Amino acid sequence: MSDRAAAERWLEEFERRRDEDSFAALYRCHTPRLFALAMRLTGGRRRDAEEIVQEAWIRAVERLEVFRRESTFSTWLSGIVVNCHRERSRFLGREPAQIEDGESDRAVLRLARFPRSESRVDPLDLERAISRLPSGFREVLVLHDVHGYLHREIAELLGIEDSTSRSQLQRARRRLRSLLLDEAPPRPKSKENGHD
Amino acid sequence: MTEEKNDNEWPRELGDPSQLPSEMRPPRGLEKKVRQALLQRGLIHAGRDRPSRRAPASTWAFRFGVGLAASTLLFVAGYLTGSRPEPAGTTVAVAEQKKYALLLYEGPGYDRAEGDELLARYQEYNLWVAEARGRSQFVTGEDFSVENGWRLEPGDEDVTHRRANTASGAFPLSGIFVITASSELEALALAELLPHVRHGGEVVVQPVVPTEQPPDVGPAS
Numbered sequence: 380m381s382d383r384a385a386a387e388r389w390l391e392e393f394e395r396r397r398d399e400d401s402f403a404a405l406y407r408c409h410t411p412r413l414f415a416l417a418m419r420l421t422g423g424r425r426r427d428a429e430e431i432v433q434e435a436w437i438r439a440v441e442r443l444e445v446f447r448r449e450s451t452f453s454t455w456l457s458g459i460v461v462n463c464h465r466e467r468s469r470f471l472g473r474e475p476a477q478i479e480d481g482e483s484d485r486a487v488l489r490l491a492r493f494p495r496s497e498s499r500v501d502p503l504d505l506e507r508a509i510s511r512l513p514s515g516f517r518e519v520l521v522l523h524d525v526h527g528y529l530h531r532e533i534a535e536l537l538g539i540e541d542s543t544s545r546s547q548l549q550r551a552r553r554r555l556r557s558l559l560l561d562e563a564p565p566r567p568k569s570k571e572n573g574h575d
Numbered sequence: 576m577t578e579e580k581n582d583n584e585w586p587r588e589l590g591d592p593s594q595l596p597s598e599m600r601p602p603r604g605l606e607k608k609v610r611q612a613l614l615q616r617g618l619i620h621a622g623r624d625r626p627s628r629r630a631p632a633s634t635w636a637f638r639f640g641v642g643l644a645a646s647t648l649l650f651v652a653g654y655l656t657g658s659r660p661e662p663a664g665t666t667v668a669v670a671e672q673k674k675y676a677l678l679l680y681e682g683p684g685y686d687r688a689e690g691d692e693l694l695a696r697y698q699e700y701n702l703w704v705a706e707a708r709g710r711s712q713f714v715t716g717e718d719f720s721v722e723n724g725w726r727l728e729p730g731d732e733d734v735t736h737r738r739a740n741t742a743s744g745a746f747p748l749s750g751i752f753v754i755t756a757s758s759e760l761e762a763l764a765l766a767e768l769l770p771h772v773r774h775g776g777e778v779v780v781q782p783v784v785p786t787e788q789p790p791d792v793g794p795a796s
Contacts, residue, residue: 398620399610406606411598418599426690429602436609440618500590509592524592552585559589 383451390452394443406436409453412526413460419521420464422510431467435459450532457526458536461518468514500559508558516551523548604691672755674714674783675762677769679750681721684775699770707754712765714753721747749776753783 389408393401413435417428438459439446446455509517509525518537522528523544528536530544537544585591613619681687688696707713724747726739739747750771756762759782766772766780 396620397618399614399622402610402613402619403606406609410601410605414601414605415597415599425602429605432601432605433609433612437612437616437618440613441616500588502590502595505590505592506595509595520592525595526597527593556586556589 386452402440409456410436412453413456416457416460416521416526417464419506419509419525420461420514420518422517423506427467431460431463434463434467438463450535454528454532454536457522457528461522461536504559508555511558512551512554516547516554519544519547520551520555524552602692603695608691672757673762674785675754675756675759675766676781676783677752677754677762677766678748678779678781679752679769679771680777680779681747681749682775682777685771685777686774688774696770696774699773703769704752706768707752707765710765712754712756712761714755716750716752718750719748721749724748 386408389401389405393405395401410432413432414428417431417435418425421427421431435456439456446452450458509520512520519533522533522536523530530541530548533539533544534541539547610619614621704713704716722740724739726737728735728737752769754762754765756765759780762780762782766778769776769778771778
């Protein structure tokens, strides 16, 4: 059974039974992805991410009847996470884009446990740079480039136009590139191009 | 990245955000918190109706009979064994036990628990202590406040006090256990079971020099 089919089965099971056991299965199926999204949206604030995921699940179960299956359940949940994050940021009156303290650094360190690529930028630096993007840029970039959502899905999740999502992504990438280039170590000179 | 990405826009040398993990392990206590919140709001039902697994009465009667017979047999066997005099001169070989200190450091990869997670983490350490006690290997242990330590640095004329905590770039000692073990290998095996190791911390295992036998400092002059 594919992951998607399994997720669908857990959802149907939960809708039928509405008990702790069926919720546990649904929770375990979706939460690692929701938590990763919340961690990135909050710029690595673990406690905030935890609160957001908890609130998102409460809302999702409360409003399950209005889930119309026009998107996947996972996408619908992600939209709730994004909304919870926005509301929480407004409530706390802060721009949730900065890494400010040791807690966030530790969170980012945890984020960095994945295979390294051929890139000369350390994945840790990439995570850190993403967490430093302004909130609006970061939302679009995380949803599109990290979590693989399409512009039309992002438009629906964020309540914006497709075109806005595209332009925000372009600007977010430009900003991310400048953040990375500002911090990246100098490129080693190549002997072939005669620069040394 | 998704099919919508224009690769020309993004230099590959700057890394690929789509390769970042899209899933992360949520905090251990979160599932319970969410379930409790849903239960309190009446959004889910507690537990699940499971079919009864009680055995029929006749089975219980049979089990009771077998149990009674077995316990009677064990009692008689135990009484006979216990009343038998031990042969003179019998000794039980016990390996010599040495003390080892387990020094728990927070390294750069340590996943420090915060808030509600802290209680769960304490519980993990308690389980480890129970395990060490069960093996008769536990001696003592202390938990240290890692953010409030000081380092004394002796100079030529004065001693400088500096903060020794994570903010100062140090990886402080966050706890200590003393255990007994018959060998270094046994000590290492018990140390490996520490939750500290599982959460990315570093542990130094050091033999304790017995205080009854102070280290040889050579002949007195």
